[in-house]
Amino acid sequence: VVSLPVYGMAECTLAVTFPARAAASDVATLDRRALESGEIVHAAGDSAQELACVGRPVAGTAIAIVDDAGRLLEERQLGAIRVRGESVMRGYFDDDAASAAALDGDGWLQTGDLGFVERGQLYVTGRAKDVIIQAGRNVYPYDLERVAVEVARLRPGAVVALGRRNEDKGTEEIVLVAETALRDENERTETARMLKGEILAVLGVRVEEIHLWPIGAVPKTTSGKARRRECARLLAAGGAA
Numbered sequence: 001v002v003s004l005p006v007y008g009m010a011e012c013t014l015a016v017t018f019p020a021r022a023a024a025s026d027v028a029t030l031d032r033r034a035l036e037s038g039e040i041v042h043a044a045g046d047s048a049q050e051l052a053c054v055g056r057p058v059a060g061t062a063i064a065i066v067d068d069a070g071r072l073l074e075e076r077q078l079g080a081i082r083v084r085g086e087s088v089m090r091g092y093f094d095d096d097a098a099s100a101a102a103l104d105g106d107g108w109l110q111t112g113d114l115g116f117v118e119r120g121q122l123y124v125t126g127r128a129k130d131v132i133i134q135a136g137r138n139v140y141p142y143d144l145e146r147v148a149v150e151v152a153r154l155r156p157g158a159v160v161a162l163g164r165r166n167e168d169k170g171t172e173e174i175v176l177v178a179e180t181a182l183r184d185e186n187e188r189t190e191t192a193r194m195l196k197g198e199i200l201a202v203l204g205v206r207v208e209e210i211h212l213w214p215i216g217a218v219p220k221t222t223s224g225k226a227r228r229r230e231c232a233r234l235l236a237a238g239g240a241a
Contacts, residue, residue, distance in 0.1 A: 007054040007124060011102070011109055013087040017063065017122045019055030026053035028123050032203070035125065036137045040076040040116055046202075049143070051123045061085030064108065065117055073116075080128060081115045082108045130228060132163035132172050139163075139205050141228075144176065151198040152191055154178055158218055160226045162235070164208070173208035177231055177240075180212045188212050213240045 002021060008014040019026065028051045031043035057063050065079040066072055073079045084107050091099030102110055114131070115124040125140065132139040141161035148159045158179035163172040176195065182188050192210040199207050217240040219230040234240045 005052040005054050007122060009111065011089045011111075012061070012083055012085070013089075015058045015087070016061055016083055017055040017057050019053055019121065026121070027051065028053065028118065032143070033137075035078070036139060038078045038138065040078060040118070051125065053121050054124055056121055057085070061087065063117070063122060065115065075117050075119070078114060078116045078125065081111045081113045081122070081124070083111055084108045132161070132174055134163075134174060134205060135171050137205070139174065139203070143203055144174065144199055144205070144207070147199050147202050148176060148178060148195055152178070152180075152195055154180070157220065157224055157226055158215075160218055160228060160231045162228060162232050164232075174205060175235065176207050176210045177218060177235065178210065178212055179215050179218055181215055182212065211235065211240075 004019050004021070006015070006019070007017040009016065028040075029042060029044055029048045030051060031039075031041040032047050032049040034041035034043075035049055062084050064072055064082045064084075065077060066082055067079050088107065088109050089103075091103065104110070112128055113124055114126055114128050115122055117123070126142060130141050132141060141163075144161035145156075145159045148154055148161075149156055160177045162175045162177070164175050165171075166173050176199075178191075178195070180188065180191065182191060192212065195210055196207045199205060219227040219234070221227055
């Protein structure tokens with residue numbers, strides 16, 4: 001049995017890209033700081049970020065990488081992923097506004113994902129709306145969450161990194177929410193201190209606040225993914241602490 005990383009979404013009746021069996025282990029190892037600046041630079045070492053290849057478009061489907069102005073980008077340029085093809089939806093049911101926002105006049109679907117193409121194959125870097133912009137750097141929450149899981153042995157899906165706009169500083173602050181069974185206040189304080197220190201050491205970014213919530217407090221979708229917007233709402237309301 002071979003596990004293949006693929007790319008798909010409900011708006012495309014699921015399948016968008018699939019890798020060939022021989023490309024099952026293809027991984028792009030990129031310089032993390034360059035990626036945060038929107039550049040694709042291959043590198044190695046502790047500062048590298050690994051991205052799995054999700055393959056080429058399936059039959060009848062095309063992908064494009066575009067910049068903020070909608071201009072087509074070349075290979076190895078990071079941008080927004082768009083999809084067009086026979087299986088792409090015509091629109092959202094009974095929601096003309098959402099349909100108009102997602103689809104352009106030529107049938108291209110704005111996926112909301114970021115990525116790049118190399119040798120005709122797609123690599124996905126993350127969701128555009130999830131990227132945290134701190135002092136001009138594009139910080140991917142998944143990196144923050146991965147480090148937190150590894151350092152504090154937290155469960156995947158039990159850690160959520162969020163961006164919070166600080167108008168006085170003119171940038172976003174990073175806030176981390178993590179589920180824990182710890183009750184002792186000293187242990188909780190030490191865990192938060194450790195998380196801040198390790199994230200700064202590994203990724204070079206500062207976490208402004210860490211909120212430790214009880215087990216099961218992070219809201220999730222039916223598929224087990226953290227609901228980031230709901231986490232942000234709960235934080236703003238002062239709940240789940």
